[in-house]
Amino acid sequence: MQLFVQRLFDALANGSTYALVAVALVLIFKATTLVNFAQGELAMLGAFVTLVLAYEQGIPMWLAVFLAMIILGVFAAGVERVLIRPFDPADHLPLVIITLGLFLGINAMAGIVWRFDPRSFPELFPSGNAFTWGSASLRWYTVFTVLTVLVTIGLLQLLLNKTKIGLAFRAVSSNLESSELVGIRVGPTLQFGWALAAAVGTLGAAVYVADPFRQLEPSIMLRVLIFAVSAAALGGLDSLWGALAGGIAIGAIQSLVVPYVPFIPNELGLAAAVVVLMLVLLVRPAGLFGTPAVSRV
């Protein structure tokens, strides 16, 4: 029982970091119906920027994370303007290729600049346990990670529903051509979506590596991206709260289902996530909370 509770807590911690990256994917998907394969690498870049700001410039940790979010936001806005906007959003192949190119490029660039040896990342949250019950313990890290995700999604909801740019963003994501006709500047709005996504992704990566059991290195987000993609697809690719639900569900599958179901070997947590992704796309392409795509044939 205590092991079960411990695994439940692990599921919460993992799931909420997946949810943060999934939220970033959802933001870009809402804007451009594109899954950004480079999202994980952008987030990894953000974590490195945070580290540089905190260690080399001596900026307090949380301020460093905030500055890194802004820097990555600006960077992603530039990427959108230069690399994404020239292409037809309906034609997927060039866009997939561009984001894969970004993926390779950013990963290699980080490897060149920071090398592949793992670095320890300063803790963002107080260490120690909030609550212990026998061998099961709820770490403060888990508590604050869940809180961070809730606050982030809450703030994003406020931003999208209560501000003018949020309104423009929702209009563009619901119908690009009509919003162009009513005078919304579509380009900058999409750019805003990319910037927002990169910022949230950066936060996600920072929180992910702030776990004292993890270290930062350029390939850290490879696995996370796949978990996040399954989480986003499970929750519905255009739903923010869905991303949270999907993230927790994927975390639960990784920490609960895989250890308890005898025929799935432990190493296959990643495979389980991919299978979930495939099943979701097969059975319910809109995910749990997403809007089904309707098209006129």
Next chain:
Amino acid sequence: MPIKILAGSSQHQLYKVITWSLFALLVAGVAFAYVDVGSISLGENNYNISLIRLNKAIAFAIAILGLQVVAGFTGQLALGQSFFFGMGAYASAWLMADHDWPFLLTFIVVVPLCFVIGIVMGLPALRIQGLYLALVTLGFAAVFPAIVKLDRLFSITNGVGGKATGPDGRKYKLEPPEWLPLDGIAETLQKIPLLGGYFGDGGISSKQEERMWAFMMFTLIAVVCFWMVANLIKSRQGRAMRAVRDNPTGAAVSGIDLARTKAMSFGIASALGGVGGAVYVAEVGLASPDDFTQLLAINFIVGLVVGGVGTLSGAVVGGLVIALVPDWASSTQEVGFLPERWLQGPTGSLILGLLLILLTFFLPGGIVSAARTLKNKIVRIIPRGPNGEVPGGASLATPVTADDTPDEPDSPVDELVGAVD
């Protein structure tokens, strides 16, 4: 002013014979010239072009050919080619090492195995489209190393250590047959005035013979694959594939079975991936789980795009690029303006990533399309009309009469495809 050659004329035959003989000569020449370590020197840097690297390039080219079939000609973003590449490699290594099969015989198992698994894994793809398919297939590619490392498969895959192709962890030897006088040929080549120096001196060791034989055999396997795919693309099935790519609804309306066509293309692509993997493992001698990650899958996509999506020769160019660029990048010691640090990390991946982005912008047809534009300035093959009539001046002189109307094409889609290409 280009030389114009009419398709099907005797000049065209001659042109084909000449270009193919040149190709064969090139292959043989490369085999003898670069058997050890051929290198090009630029400034302080040496760039190696040994057969070891070229053999890898051949393996990659075959896998990219598979991607061409599924992504280039059928338009399905099934991008997890490294999965089948790895599977072919492991299956072939397992048969050679544990069951003493000769290398060529392993294809009897590798091809059907990858074909069937490709179709099975492609079945969900009949419902999943575009971007989502790319997600799922790249996901599978990422999972492959974990599957191979499973404890339950240890007896077959040898876990983290990797599976060697020969018994007791040694490399499988590709013995050249007795009748092939490689030594004699090398001797003759060395006697050619002026050029002889490129072919080294003295006799060739058994190790070099082995390497040469491997190169020739791999080239032959690749030629067979390319020849089969070229015919496939021209066949009814191939036209159906291109119709599915260009307009799925139109294709379905014209009576093409979308599901069957897509499933076939998945199967063929996976089989080619498996063949590529088998060639790779025969060259490298060891199938190691971390060689077949999603990074390899992404490298294949780079090869696809750099060579040119939807072209067969693009697969060759792509294979060479992804085999040689990372290798050359890491052997570059000094470039004038770049700090040394930039040359020591994964510079090759950085170049591949940049290539991917730049080519999508400036040369969407890849290197092959640029080469074709160049070639058309020198030699131009003029195709005949549907009835074999000669286009241009000759056909304009004799106006088409009512009797001459071309036969009805098989289906409207055939016509459409003909017009597109």
